[in-house]
Amino acid sequence: MKKILTLLLIVSLLVPAALIATASAETKGTIGLVLGYRRDEFYMDLESRFLSAAQEAGYELLVTDTDFDIARSVAAIEDYTSMGVDAILSWGSAQFVSAIEAAVAAGIPVVCYDGSTPSELVTANVTYDPIDDGNAIGLWVKAYIEKNWPDEEVEVAILDFPASSEICVGRTNAFKAVIETIPNAKIVAQMDGKASRADSMAAAETILEAHPNVRVAYGINFDTVAGFYAALEGRGKTDCICVSSGSWGEEAINFLVEDHPQYKAFTLMNPWDMADASVQAAVDAIEGKEVVYNQAMIAKTYDASNISELDYKLIIESR
Amino acid sequence: MPNGSIKRGYSLRRQLMLRFMAISLIPVVVVGVFSLWSTSYFGLQEKVATETADVHTVIALLNTELMYVREAGIKTQYIELVQQVLERERTDAGFQPDENERHRMRAELMATLSENKVHSIYVYGMRGNVYTSQPTVLLGYEKISAYDWYREGVASGRNYFWGEPVRLNSVWVLPYVRRITDPTNRILLGYSVTNLYESILTSSYISHGDVYVLSDDGTILSASDKSEIGQNFYEANGISGALLDGRTGYANVRGKGPRTYAVFSRNTFANPSLAKLFVYNNSQIIDNMLIMTGVTSASCIVVCAFLSAYLSKRFVRPLRKIRETVDRMRLGELSAPMHPRTDDEIGMLMDSFNNMSARLQASLEEIQRINEMRRRAEYRAIELQINPHFLYNTLSLIIYLADAGEADKVKQVSSALSTLFRISVNRGRELVRIAEEISHLRCYMDILSVRHQGEFKYVLDVDPAILEYYTIKIILQPLVENAIQHGIRDNMIADGFIRVTAHAENGRVIFEIMDNGDIPASRIEEMNAALRDYGSAQNFGIGMRNVDSRIRMFFKGDYGLSYQKRGEFTVAHIEIPVLEEDRYV
Structure with missing residues (x-):
């Protein structure tokens, strides 16, 4: 009888602990995205791919649409820094340097996409050349x-x-x-x-x-x-x-x-490729892995003769 | 246990009832107390959650208002003219902006303010020059480095920080300070101070209760009661500073009436945090809970009382049955078995009790049988002591001898008879010295020798060393009587001979009565079988069985009488332990 009671006690303690552990294992952390804007298909597909790639990597993605406004973007980077997110993904600009360096000084890796930010402290610049x-x-x-x-x-x-x-x-x-x-x-x-x-x-x-x-x-x-x-x-x-x-x-x-x-x-420019590379760089930086600083991607030229080589239908259908 | 140490108290049933009720009431009381506590605690938690959610709503509104002033501050940093003027001031020690430059700066700064939320923008160069969106520099902003919060913020090296409220022309403003750096080399050029109307913040929370906008160290930046601006919220409300460590929390407020609490939520954005005071009055809930708990407890007590009475009665009933059976046993009724209805401990106790009762009854019957045998043996012994036929015959012999004028034999027989009875009736002692037993036998033999003159001879061969040992009395005479009567006379043996021996061997005294009576070996076996059949009531061999029974009852161990055929002699063989004192343990 005592053994059964002890077993029940252990189970009653372990089950909530396991549930808490399971719940806490759902997300590894949070990544803040400073989005350029949502007014063209490239950035719309980019945002959706950022969301799914971050989710696949086990991270929650917070998004701020800055409408390519410098002040709003700087404020977003500073807000993410204040929140203590695990990494920041931001469109790149030389005017973000101070805010990005403050974020990095706070221990938050920053990956810039779609344009580079000229600072050695930036974790990676993922751009189409x-x-x-x-x-x-x-x-x-x-x-x-x-x-x-x-x-x-x-x-x-x-x-x-x-x-x-x-x-x-x-x-x-x-x-x-x-x-x-x-x-x-x-x-x-x-x-x-x-x-x-x-x-x-x-x-x-x-x-x-x-x-x-x-x-x-x-x-x-x-x-x-x-x-x-x-x-x-x-x-x-x-x-x-x-x-x-x-x-x-x-x-x-x-x-x-x-x-x-x-x-x-x-x-x-395939936005999915850019989003995947940016999220991967952020996750690698969070996990302490080495990240390539300049990640220049190649935008392939398409005309009627080779457009069939592009798997664009999958991206269009996933919208 | 001595009677004096037995505690007198309630019956077992009453004790069980009281304990059942006590055990039943414990969870009722515990649940009642827990319900009271949990109602109060979770009620407060729910209230805190509601108020925290409200604070988060206000924070969202607040952040919207603050975003404008932050954007204005950031944009100021990137105004080309601002960059140029400040760069010149940094690099030229003798630089002093002329009125034209100040005018252009004012125009650029004013252009940044598209909404009527920002009171003014001030820009400070590295050599102390002040540029503002206003016509003149207001009192208090000529030298902003005079403010502690400004010096501390600059010393922290942060890109931006919120200052403490400043009163400008009777208006409270909240300063937002940003570093201005050269975008190419990031060299520090100066600072911009964007002043937000404090009333703009008030409008975002005024409908949400007693809300306070706080800096990181708890300084009140905005409040409905403007007199509280600039005070430390935590010190003013007696709240521990530990609350500042978390993102959200709540605490009891001292000095503002009972049940006043404060919820605190740190702004996740790079903006000031919020706190809100609220009153949590749970007295009505507690009263309701007390009534509910009381009613529930009373109901439980009644139910528990009935249940405990029923259960204790059910539990005690078989014990009462056992007690009644024990009482009947005490009165001698052993054959009243109990009938257990279950196979639990009570049932097993009844089974054990039945077994014990059966064994006790068997033991009592055995004791009764043995007592009966003892009584019969004692009766026989007494009978032997005062055998009336023997006395009658002996007295007749004495008369006959007197008539025949044989005075010597009269004297001999009379003397022997006297000695015989003296030894037989020896104050009721069971043990006598062997010398006395032999003397008793000798007297008996003397009397019989005269009475049956010439029919037999006898010899007594006794080891003198054993004469002072003890034996139970009159165990030889009955066997000699049997030898004479059934061995010699019944078989009409002409030259009867009886030999009685006694000696000690291996801690035992051995008596043997040998006669030459013509008794067949088969008869010897019958006699031995009769000796081993203790419970037999037959009259066959009463004398020898009486002797054997007395020896066996008196001495523990394999002592007793047995018969054997040794050549033409029939031998009665007796073994008893050597007793050097007149007691046997």
């Missing part, structure tokens, strides 16, 4: 011109986004560097499309007014070149091809799948 991006799409345009317009003077127009000093300026510069190597190509215009479709359309109309014979339109992202295309449509101009860097989205991909006569090629 803008130079490689601009270079790749430039080489695609060069090959297209050599094949289709070998003997024609080809005017090229660029819609950039100087506010994005690292990524978009990097893409643009790399693209221009390749174009300048094409003997029969000439950059006739470069304007700020503000990374938005409306602003880019307005800028494109200005360019087309001055340079109606533009044959190649380049945008630093899909929205930018889509704005350019809207201006082309408005003018009924069909002899101009549109290419862009840093693209992602169902609309862009479908243009390639359908072999659109003017949307010809985009470099597509």
Whole structure:
């Protein structure tokens, strides 16, 4: 009888302890995400993948949408530091350095994605290499011109986004560097499309007014070149091809799948790859593993001939 | 146990009733006390949880308000003009901003304030110059390093910190201080102080009760009662500072009436924390619980009383049955077995009691049988002592001898008879010296020799060394009588001969009566069998069985009488222990 009572007592003590242990084992900790914004498909897919990747790794993910506002992002990093999260994932900017260094000083590893933060204390900068991006799409345009317009003077127009000093300026510069190597190509215009479709359309109309014979339109992202295309449509101009860097989205991909006569090629950054690499870097840092500081990812160039190689349907369906 | 040490008290049934009730009441009392405690405790916990949730709601509202001032402070850091002016002040020891620069700075700082939540922004360069969004620098902000909280915050090296409330032109403002650094080399250029209207915070919690906005060390940054601003919340309410260590907590407040508590919640964002005072009045709940517990306890007592009465009666009933049986046994009724209804301890006790009763009854019957045998043996011994036939015959012999004029034989027989009776009736002693037993036998033999003159001869061969030993009396005479009567006379032996021997051997005294009577060996076996059949009531060999029984009852061990055939002689063989004193243990 005594043994049974002792056994019952032990079981009654162990069961709640096991439940508590099970409950506490559900999450390993918390990661704070400083999200750029939620206004395009790339960042929407990026956020959802951050959530699922963190969950798979056993961490709860707190998200702050900063709308790419520097002050709001700095405040978010400081709030995560105050909360004592286990790691911070933040879009990168040089203006975050002080806040990020304060977080690292508090023992919180910080992984920057989609742009780097120039500080040795940052745990890792996970970015798509803008130079490689601009270079790749430039080489695609060069090959297209050599094949289709070998003997024609080809005017090229660029819609950039100087506010994005690292990524978009990097893409643009790399693209221009390749174009300048094409003997029969000439950059006739470069304007700020503000990374938005409306602003880019307005800028494109200005360019087309001055340079109606533009044959190649380049945008630093899909929205930018889509704005350019809207201006082309408005003018009924069909002899101009549109290419862009840093693209992602169902609309862009479908243009390639359908072999659109003017949307010809985009470099597509897979947000899932970036999210997976960023979360992995954060988890490794939490667990004390060595993390590669600069993790430059390659944005592959897609056109109608190879778009089928991209498993985009899975990402679209998971939304 | 002596009677004097027996405690007199309640009957077993009453004791059981009282103990059952006591045991039953313990859980009732424990549950009642626990219910009271848990009601009070969990009631408070529930109230604390509710108030904590309310505080969290206020924190969310507060954070929304504070986010604006923080963003304004951060944006100030990145204003290009601010960076330029402060850089010049840092690098140029003689730098003094002209009015134009101050005006441009004021315009830039004012542009940062798009909502009417921030009272003003002040920027301090490394050489003490002050720039503000206001037309003039207000009193108290000319030299902000005069404030302790500012010096401590700067010394901490943190990027930002909340200062303590400052009264500017009759208005309370809450300063938010940020470092301004060069974004390229992160060199410290100065500090910005963004002043939030304290009333903005008040509006976020005014409808949530007695809420206080606290700094990390408990200084009241905002309160409904403005006179409390700047006091230490924990000191003012007598609360231990240990509460500051956790993210949330609650404590009893001293000096603000009974049952006043404070909940505290640390702001998880980089903003001030919150505390709230509330009153938890549980007296009505406690009163209700007391009534409920009382009613429940009374019900339980009644139920327990009935149950304990029933159970104790059921438990004591078989014990009473046992006691009644013992009483009957005490009165001699041993054949009244109990009938156990269960196989539990009580049932086993009844079984054991029945077994004990049966064994006791058998023992009593055995004792009665032995007593009967003893009584018959004693009767026979007495009968032998005063055998009337023997006396009658001997007296007849004396008369006959007197008539025949044989005075010597009359004298001899009379003397022998006298000695015989003297020894037989020796004050009732059971043990006599062997010398006396032999003398008694000799007298008897002398009388019979005269009476049956010429029919037999006898010899007494006794070791003198044993004469002072003791034996139970009159064990030889009956055997000699048997030898003469049934051995010699019944078989009409012409030359009867009787030899009586006695000696000691291996701690035993051995008597043997040998006669030459013609008794067959088969008859000897019958005689031995009759001697071993103690319970037989037959009259066969009464004398020899009486002798054997007396020896066996008196002495423990394998002593007694046996018969054997030794050549033509029949031998009665007696063994008794050597007794050197007239007692046998």
